[in-house]
Amino acid sequence: MNAVDRDELWEGDILDVEVEGEQVLLVHLSGGDVKAYQGMCPHQEVLLADGEWDEDSAVLLCGGHKWEFDMKTGAGLNPTGCQLYEYPIRVTENQVEVGIPQDGQRHHNRFQP
Numbered sequence: 552m553n554a555v556d557r558d559e560l561w562e563g564d565i566l567d568v569e570v571e572g573e574q575v576l577l578v579h580l581s582g583g584d585v586k587a588y589q590g591m592c593p594h595q596e597v598l599l600a601d602g603e604w605d606e607d608s609a610v611l612l613c614g615g616h617k618w619e620f621d622m623k624t625g626a627g628l629n630p631t632g633c634q635l636y637e638y639p640i641r642v643t644e645n646q647v648e649v650g651i652p653q654d655g656q657r658h659h660n661r662f663q664p
Contacts, residue, residue, distance in 0.1 A: 554649040557642065560585065565611070565622075567600030571651040573658055574598065575638060578622045581606050587638040587649045588625050593662040594618050594633075633662040 554568045554577060566577045567590050574590030576599045592599055597615030604611050609622045619628040620635060627633035636658045639650035652658060 552649055552651055554587070554647050557645055557647055560647055563606035565600055565604050567598060568649075570638075570649045573651055575649055576600055576635075577647060577649075578609075578611075580609055580623060584623075585640060585642050585647060586622060586625070587640040587647075588620075588622070588635040589638075589659045591659055592618060593627075593635065593660050596659075627662070630662075634660055636660045 552570050554570050554575065555566065560566050560577055560579045562579050563581045564579050568575050568577060576588045576590040578586045590599055592613045592615055595615050597613055599611060599613060602612050602614040610628065611620045611622050621628055625635035625637050641648045
């Protein structure tokens with residue numbers, strides 16, 4: 552499913568989009584890779600795109616309670632043990648496309664201590 556035109560997601564930027572009813576965080580890492588993760592924090596469902604993004608370290612700090620995520624892998628850094636759901640993605644010359652599984656499930660990991 553088309554999420555955005557490629558020129559809307561600059562290298563080193565993050566973007567919140569809704570795709571087929573799901574909040575998705577698009578991340579264009581420095582160096583070129585593009586990732587798509589759940590758009591809500593697994594802690595208290597705060598919108599991750601509203602957090603503090605450090606493109607040099609590829610770390611996103613959630614604005615809710617300052618949880619940290621490695622946007623190269625989606626892994627929780629502080630606290631460890633949590634993982635963002637990663638959507639399949641395809642980047643073409645003109646589009647960023649996100650695959651939303653058609654399994655009737657919500658694609659959002661929650662942190663289970």
